[in-house]
Amino acid sequence: MANKLDNLMSVEELNSRRTPEQHSEDSRKAGIASGEARRQKATMKKVLQEMLEEVANVKGNRNNLTYKQLATLGLIKGAINGNANNYKTILEAIGELSIQAETKEPVININMVNNENLEKDFFDKEE
Numbered sequence: 130m131a132n133k134l135d136n137l138m139s140v141e142e143l144n145s146r147r148t149p150e151q152h153s154e155d156s157r158k159a160g161i162a163s164g165e166a167r168r169q170k171a172t173m174k175k176v177l178q179e180m181l182e183e184v185a186n187v188k189g190n191r192n193n194l195t196y197k198q199l200a201t202l203g204l205i206k207g208a209i210n211g212n213a214n215n216y217k218t219i220l221e222a223i224g225e226l227s228i229q230a231e232t233k234e235p236v237i238n239i240n241m242v243n244n245e246n247l248e249k250d251f252f253d254k255e256e
Contacts, residue, residue, distance in 0.1 A: 144152060181197040184190070190199070207215035217235070220226035227236050 147155070181200070182195055184193045185196045185199050187199070194202075204215045204219055208219055217226060
């Protein structure tokens with residue numbers, strides 16, 4: 130039985146079998162398809178952004194919260210209930226966690242605070 134990989138050919142070999150007109154036509158079709166995919170993606174993004182800003186039409190939304198606000202509350206509730214992915218998403222959203230592209234290691238960005246009086250405040254109250 131022949132291996133399916135035996136039928137594969139390189140791009141160079143494929144291009145050498147086509148005429149310049151065929152190559153040009155295929156490139157044109159690919160460009161049109163790429164543009165259509167980009168437009169669909171942009172439309173989806175715009176619709177999602179608009180929906181997130183709308184007041185949520187859900188039972189019990191007495192405070193007229195938007196879908197974005199409800200989603201944020203859901204993230205926070207999940208993190209409170211121990212969902213580490215929710216907490217990671219929150220840290221990324223507020224800029225306290227970044228993923229190093231080259232290592233894929235999470236890095237927590239914490240600003241150092243001068244705590245020289247901290248020990249005195251907690252332990253030396255007897256002055």
